[in-house]
Amino acid sequence: MTQATAAPPAAARSARMPAKAWLILGLLMTLLVLNYFDRQTLSILKPVVKTALDFDDRAYSLLTFAFMLPYIVMYVVSGRLIDRFGTRICMTVFAAGWSIANIASGLSHNFAHLAASRAMLGAAEPGAFPVVQRAILNWVPVEHRALAISIATPAGNIGAILAPPLIALLATGIGWRAAFVIPGLVGAAIALAWWFTDTRHAPAARPAAQAAPLPSEAIADRSSSAGALLRDKRFWALAAVRMISDPVWYFYLFWMPGYLQERVGLSLAELGLVGGIPYIAAVVACIVLGRTVDRSTARGHDPIRIQLRIFAFSAALMPFGALITMTSSATIAMIIITVVVAVCQIWFAGFYVVLAGLFPVKVNATAVGLLGAVGASTSLVLNLLAGWILVQFDYVALFAGLAILHPISAVILMVVIGRSRKAGAVQPD
Structure with missing residues (x-):
């Protein structure tokens, strides 16, 4: 609870x-x-x-x-x-x-x-x-x-x-x-x-006259240097998560249009009509969940713990991505892709919420830049290897592997960030 x-x-x-x-x-x-x-x-x-x-x-x-x-x-x-x-x-x-x-x-x-x-x-x-x-x-x-x-x-x-x-x-x-x-x-x-x-x-x-510091901010304000950021195990947990989960987004971004045309049978014109649906759904999902976090924060709940619950729930949907190679239906394929793209964007938005609560304002941009570089680096490696993997094992192996990355990442977040929140709630600064 x-x-x-x-x-x-x-x-x-x-x-x-x-x-x-x-x-x-x-x-x-x-x-x-x-x-x-x-x-x-x-x-x-x-x-x-x-x-x-x-x-x-x-x-x-x-x-x-x-x-x-x-x-x-x-x-x-x-x-x-x-x-x-x-x-x-x-x-x-x-x-x-x-x-x-x-x-x-x-x-x-x-x-x-x-x-x-x-x-x-x-x-x-x-x-x-x-x-x-x-x-x-x-x-x-x-x-x-x-x-x-x-x-x-x-x-x-x-x-x-x-x-x-x-x-x-x-x-x-x-x-x-x-x-x-x-x-x-x-x-x-x-x-x-x-x-x-x-x-x-x-x-x-948030002027001091308007609101008292949240426990997360009290913990974060212990130090505001980039060196302290790199010594924080919570930051390294986030880096590991971005390293693991970001390649899912980049693979779907670069490879799904071709997959839908070559394997599902959509024409270029048909792809143009439906290709924006996953992104529209992602925008709506991010706004709804962001509003949910804000309302819970206004009621006095810890926004980071709420965000961790959103991470866990959305990650549980990602294994459905492995099923895409089992269908020839364009409708079912688009539903699966929409779920995956929406979850990826929910996670990206959620990372910013978590960073805003965990670390001081003056190092937040540094944290965003470092985490983005980590995620982009592993994504670049995957996209370089994707062609060879397709030749050797086809799309089945890729989609199956990608389907478990967010659940693994959610476990890391709950173990490292979740436990730190419990400690902060018991013994706040």
Whole structure:
């Protein structure tokens, strides 16, 4: 049973999210939509760009590597930059950087130029995610924090939903280069809007006059250095979980469109009609569960313990993913994929809620960056090995293996984080 803590004062329970916080949240969501939109452009226009710049599939794999390697490196670096220089300058630089990289991709006239543009895109994009974490902690009161995180985190899915039809429209109507350049110009404009909106004088996420510290924050405030973060076994438990569970998301993101066409029999047009359903379901699920955590927190319950219960329940659904190879029904396959994608996004949003409660604000962006790099690294390895595994064992082995990763991760979370919460409830600082 969830252990209750002292109920927050009435002022904290009734506090509304400030209008400026909603504006910040809206800009964060817009930037995440553009972030995912821009990274999808090349994969959607792959046949056209290959012909225009005269390269083959082996060269295309190098473009993927050119994106992923700096992406992983900058996931580590960006968190520290944000904790050092703040969200205003960092998000402006990151968003302007990936927008310029997208424009440069559209203006490329040979493979080398395109590869350099993809590397720049990979270096700029990962910083958006720790910025989201830190900006929400800066601007959003604690009683609305889980909802804000759950709204912002899956916003990138909207970019994944919008990319195929809009990119195709731009490419066929104006030309493939416009599909890169126009979104890049939009991104540059939003980056400028962020600079003038995210002022340096952000209000405290939860003024002391409004609410007493939660036990999780009292424990977290013992130390606020990056070194202390790396010495905390709870952080390493989260790192192990991201290392284990993140590859599920990246595999479904990169391989499921092909699986649905090659094995289930969907045409490209049919895929375009139903391909966004899992992402829409994921957004709805994240918002509903984020609101649930906020309401429970307002009633005095520990938000992290509630989030751990959500992790455990959702992980129990993941073994259904192993059944996908047993059906030839497109409907059943889409239901299974929707469940898996929704759970992956619930976990991503949940990690931000847990980090916000476990560690001080000043190291949250660093934690997000390090964990993102760990997850992206193991995901890169899986995607490099996936082709060989398919040749040797087909999809059955892959889906069966992926189906148990979240349950294993849930056990780690309950053992390490769950026990630390019990200790904190018995002997709070």
